[in-house]
């Protein structure tokens with residue numbers, strides 16, 4: 001790691017835990033770096049689909065031991081670019097969110113516009129806009145949601161490099177670049193990073209102020225890191241399985257320790273009772289009443 005490269009931290013090299021199919025996967029290294037430097041308490045994502053970006057944010061926060069809530073918004077019905085899909089997608093996202101990020105991820109199913117009143121203005125540190133990608137759609141999402149972001153927060157726009165098939169986020173991005181501090185990634189369909197108000201975090205300030213040669217180096221480094229994610233994504237199901245096997249193994253170890261403790265307590269209780277029986281049998285009254293017990297054994301039994 002180059003110490004003068006302010007845009008690279010240990011987090012930039014982390015491998016995500018979950019790799020659902022996504023056009024966003026090459027941005028995971030930057031997502032982890034951003035969570036590290038911005039330390040957002042509240043994140044809103046417009047467009048979660050199978051969950052890649054949402055899990056990437058949540059996983060980075062978890063590994064940083066940073067408390068963060070991410071509201072993941074989607075109709076979970078699909079759209080003309082993402083394709084339309086069934087409830088299995090929502091169920092798979094919910095299963096992972098419940099199991100691995102129960103404290104941080106909140107799934108909000110519905111239309112973005114309908115969910116907007118749930119959020120107060122200036123209450124969010126990071127907004128990720130990745131819903132429908134037509135120009136009017138992107139403008140609508142931006143217009144409706146930009147006021148949730150606090151001063152000093154950040155908005156991410158995905159697909160700013162896509163220019164075909166009805167994609168129009170690039171047009172909105174060109175307008176925003178004129179009036180706001182921004183940074184543009186071209187790889188992975190393009191990711192736009194925009195500051196809202198005054199940026200507080202020093203590495204982010206430097207990102208937005210980077211000159212052209214530095215910006216090219218930043219883009220080159222994150223494109224390479226993203227390509228590695230793409231490559232290593234193939235091994236991800238194995239590493240996820242390993243992670244959960246380890247969790248399972250440590251739960252089993254806990255169970256074994258608990259059962260051993262219970263067995264120890266039972267052994268102690270049994271030893272105590274055995275001693276009581278011995279004490280009773282050797283007591284005078286037990287010996288005196290022995291003929292009575294013998295008589296009861298030989299006398300006919302009466303109901």
Ligand SMILES: C[S@@+](CC[C@H](N)C(=O)[O-])C[C@H]1O[C@@H](n2cnc3c(N)ncnc32)[C@H](O)[C@@H]1O
Pocket residue numbers: 021022023024046047048049050051052053054073074075076077078079082110111112113130131132
């Ligand atoms: C490109 S996908 C999101 C990809 C995701 N961020 C990832 O990491 O793979 C867009 C999602 O936005 C959802 N969507 C689009 N417009 C929406 C709207 N107006 N309200 C709710 N969901 C919407 C679609 O259902 C789709 O799942």
